[in-house]
Amino acid sequence: MTPPTADELGLRLCHHCRLACDATAQHCPRCNTWLHRRKHNSIARAWALMMTALILYIPANVLPIMHTSSFTGDSDTTILGSVVTLWLDGAWDIALIIFIASVGVPVTKFLVLGLLLLTVGRGSERSRRDRTRLYRGLELIGYWSMLDVFVAGLLVALVQFGALGSIEPRIGILYFGLVVVLTMLATMSFDPRLIWDTEPHHE
């Protein structure tokens, strides 16, 4: 039913230049990169990075990401706080975008990655094709969470009117940026081929 795997054909794919090499070779004959059958330590790395991201996601949401000072007063903004403020002010569309970018996407990533890691760890065979599709989606949406960081960076750069008003970044945005980077790294360290590696065990 399924076509033969590269392993079965005695081939290994170079991670770097995507050249199909002989499975016995140590280095890629074209780009001289180390050849591995699967990504190194993939599941553990993905788990560790995702856990880190999860831990950092807490301060990213709790701590303020921006400090707005104007003659109307100073205020610290957290991600969810700004979403609520925008929503209450009637700008539900912007609130929705920020909510999706800063809460929806990371949480989805955590859930999807967690699911993939768990199923791979358990050697599950169910809906492997869908899981692979999920992984593709995960890679696709990965950097969209950086929207928040960009917005904050843009505002900080633009809104500098001295006494009239200025916006300064706060530590929360750093954590948030780290969360996004770490989830991307975790996604990258996950090897989707592991989803299909269950087949030989099954056989």
Next chain:
Amino acid sequence: MSNGTTPQSPPEADVTSRRWRLSLVWLVPLVAALVGLSMLIRAWQDAGPTVQVSFETASGLTPGQSQVKYRNVVIGEVSDIQLSGDNRNVLVTIELNHEAEAFTREDSRYWVVRPRIGTGGISGLDTLLSGDFIAADPGNSEQRTNRFEGLESPPPVTYGEPGKRFELKAQDLGSLDIGSPVYYRKVRVGQVVSYGLDKSGDGVDVVVFVNAPNDRFVTGDTRFWNASGIDIGVSADGLELDSESLISVLTGGIAFGTPEFSANREPAQAGTQFQLFNERGVALSPGKGPAQMIRMRFDQSLRGLKEGSPVELIGKEIGEVSRVTLDYDPASHTFPVVVDARVYPQLMGQAYGKLLSAIGEPVGGPSEVPLLFEELVSQGLRAEARTSNLLTGQLYVSLELYPNASKTEFNVAKRPIRIPTRPTSLEKLQEQLTRLVERLSNIPYESIARNMDGSLDALQQTLGQINRDVLPSAVDSLQGMDQVMAQMQSTLTTASDALDPDSPERARLGHALDEVERMSRSVRELTDYLRRHPEAMLRGRAAPARSELAP
């Protein structure tokens, strides 16, 4: 691809390296967790006490947003606002910072900062835009609590500010308010801290705070006065304008100073009571001593004399008019004006003591003042309403000695003391003028004019008669005389002819004839003159007539 000799060795290496890398990778979440934990611990350590403050209203306060500030440093945040159980108050829960632990002292104060126009200018304007915030002032007490009653208005003086509080007794508050400035020599040295009606409701107790080091200028003899607004007074001294500073004009203020004569230069103790005078002049004037009521009765209109008009004894102000009332005398159908006045005999200064010793009364005797006035009245003391200001028509009561005034009775036992009066100088002037006019109108101008008319008529008749009768006859007689003279001349000529030309008689006769000739010429001239100027008979010859007589 072709080299497949060692397919087993790489998996072994994989296994060993995998174990080692596993622990390294898991360091990342561990570090993250540690960092998070340390932040949590720090936040927990930073979390300060939570206090609950009750306010009348929560207007302007938002949970999670309103801040608590001390010296404009954020020390906490409002975390919750609830109604109190009885719905009378608002309970504001404040989460204080760790370092704001001092704000749980029992006498700490909390109040909401709102825009206020105060004496120091406009404050709290930033809250117009940023929303109100709660300000706090840490107390000194050792006791701690977490329930406070918030102040509805900011306390003007914070704890720990060096200076002294003084209590002022005032008749009314005037335009003073909490925060009204206190001036010393027009320098702002303090402010009004609080005020309230005194227990009896008869006055107002105003507490002022004078900042160190200027509080040392408040001595036992210091006088405080209300420097609110501009004092424009029309008084016996003319128009008076006095103000302390522009701010005090707008918002009121208190000034203090020590009179020149003050001997007590020791700084006053904190909490000393002072009287708050209404104006500077009163405040700084020396002590008046006890007042004595006097009553005067004037038989004239006293328009311009009113309450507060000064009473002067020989030019020295010794009191003020307290009441002006109208009386009716049914016997004479007149309305005498009764003037009651307060006099402060001690304002007479040295004269007071000397007068008393002159009449043999000890200072401080029970009826020393009536006796003193008796003595003065016997010396001719009279009250008189005088104009002090012609422009405004203000009057004042002047007590002056008129040694030749008619004697009057003085009843020592009567209260208030009755001081005999005498008409005003203006009144007297009026009287004299009236008398003068009366006398002038009594002169019989008509008969005088008639008489004069008759005399002038008679004079005219006389002159006409002279002209008509006397002058022509005089001319005639003079002409006759001329003829006589001519005859005489001819006679004498014949006589001269008759005489020998050498004889002395002849010569004398010639002389005589010359004389006669000159005479006749003069007579002719005279008659000519008289013919031309008959009035010369009466008036004599006019001075420049000499040239006319030349021929």
